[in-house]
Amino acid sequence: MISQSRGLAFFVFGLYVYLHFIIMNAITFFKYQGTGNDFIMVDDRRAIFDPEDHALIAHLCHRKFGIGADGLILIRNHEAADFEMIYYNSDGHLTSLCGNGSRCAVKFSNQLGIVRDRCKFMTSEGILHSRIEGDLVYVKMPDVDDIEKRKDHYFLYTGSPHHVCFVRDVERHDVFREGRKIRFGAPYFKEGSNVNFVQQYNRSEIFVRTYERGVENETLSCGTGVTAAALVLAMEGATSPVKVKTLGGELHISFEKKDGHFKNIFLSGPAVKVFEGKYLRTPEN
Numbered sequence: 001m002i003s004q005s006r007g008l009a010f011f012v013f014g015l016y017v018y019l020h021f022i023i024m025n026a027i028t029f030f031k032y033q034g035t036g037n038d039f040i041m042v043d044d045r046r047a048i049f050d051p052e053d054h055a056l057i058a059h060l061c062h063r064k065f066g067i068g069a070d071g072l073i074l075i076r077n078h079e080a081a082d083f084e085m086i087y088y089n090s091d092g093h094l095t096s097l098c099g100n101g102s103r104c105a106v107k108f109s110n111q112l113g114i115v116r117d118r119c120k121f122m123t124s125e126g127i128l129h130s131r132i133e134g135d136l137v138y139v140k141m142p143d144v145d146d147i148e149k150r151k152d153h154y155f156l157y158t159g160s161p162h163h164v165c166f167v168r169d170v171e172r173h174d175v176f177r178e179g180r181k182i183r184f185g186a187p188y189f190k191e192g193s194n195v196n197f198v199q200q201y202n203r204s205e206i207f208v209r210t211y212e213r214g215v216e217n218e219t220l221s222c223g224t225g226v227t228a229a230a231l232v233l234a235m236e237g238a239t240s241p242v243k244v245k246t247l248g249g250e251l252h253i254s255f256e257k258k259d260g261h262f263k264n265i266f267l268s269g270p271a272v273k274v275f276e277g278k279y280l281r282t283p284e285n
Contacts, residue, residue: 025281027060029067031274032108034100034137036220036248038274040067041108044074044086051086051094058092060279067279070212070219071098073105075112082115084122089214097125097159099223099267103137106130107271125159141227141265147235154232158265161193162228170199170207175218179211196225204238206230207245220248223267227253231262 027049030041040060042049050056051074060066071089078084085105089095102123109115110132118131129140147156153165163182167173179195182188192213199207208229210222230242230253241254251269255262 027279027281028276029060029279030108030276031067031069032104032271033248033274034103034221034223034271035246035251035269037098037100037104037222038069039098039101039104040069040072041104042072042074043108043112045077045083047076049074054088054092056092057088058090061088061090061092067277070215071095071101073098073101073108075105075109075114078122081122081127082119083109087124089212091214091216093214094124095214096161097123097142097224099139099141099159099225099227100221100269100271101223102128102130102139103223103267103269103271106132106137106139107273111273123159135270136268137271138266138268139223141224141267144231144262144265147231147260149235154228154235155193156228156231158224158227158231160224161188162196162225163188163193164196164198164228164232167197167199170197170209173197173209175209175211179218180216183211183213183216194222194225196222196229198229198232200233201245204233204241205243205245206233209247218247221246221251223251223269226251227265227267231255231265234262235260 032039032041057072061069061072074086076084087098087101120127120129125142131138142159147154153163155163175197182195183192194213195211197209206229208226210225212219212222226244233242234257241252244251255265
């Protein structure tokens with residue numbers, strides 16, 4: 001009888017330790033999407049999330065074994081801005097600026113009560129400014145001073161590197177196969193570039209599909225990618241604003257152009273909360 005009682009006590013204690021571990025290590029998260037480009041958002045103003053745990057971030061972004069997302073964003077305090085956005089691709093690693101992620105970060109911070117309808121926030125490209133108007137979030141993107149016109153495509157940097165080429169029928173284009181080939185090929189190789197395939201509908205309207213490095217797949221929308229495509233269209237004679245169709249919805253790019261240089265570039269579109277929850281970590285994951 002005593003032996004059974006001790007066994008039960010050890011079992012209860014072990015169960016308590018196990019459940020305590022799970023509860024204490026639970027990650028509160030929010031899922032947001034901007035025209036289908038989806039992100040795991042974590043309010044990390046207490047700076048308790050390990051930014052070097054790349055395996056965990058990749059696991060959380062995995063669509064079969066985790067929450068599932070194109071990337072993960074930490075929101076942290078910053079002394080010179082309303083907040084700091086730290087962005088990871090779904091491979092678990094820090095990367096360059098994410099346009100749709102920026103819009104979602106602003107909307108998330110607004111819903112957390114950190115900001116109101118206007119804000120400035122720190123990114124990998126320095127401080128950016130944003131405003132919220134109804135259901136739309138506007139982010140002022142970095143200025144673009146150099147657009148390279150190559151043999152059959154353009155290359156430019158809109159906070160992230162982008163290869164932009166025009167195709168006749170983007171809906172039928174094999175974005176994954178062609179995008180992956182270009183992303184890993186010359187002159188980009190391991191460092192890579194995002195690859196955008198663009199179909200022009202009229203003078204100021206395009207359809208863009210993007211293969212994203214770090215995600216290593218096509219995403220439903222890419223904010224820095226549609227920005228790059230719109231500016232390339234402007235090099236071909238388009239005027240501001242440019243309406244952009246993506247698989248995940250519609251975005252708009254406005255800008256000022258002078259002598260091939262672009263400033264006051266705004267990416268605008270919806271940013272929507274999908275759901276929230278707690279990810280319960282166990283010793284196995």
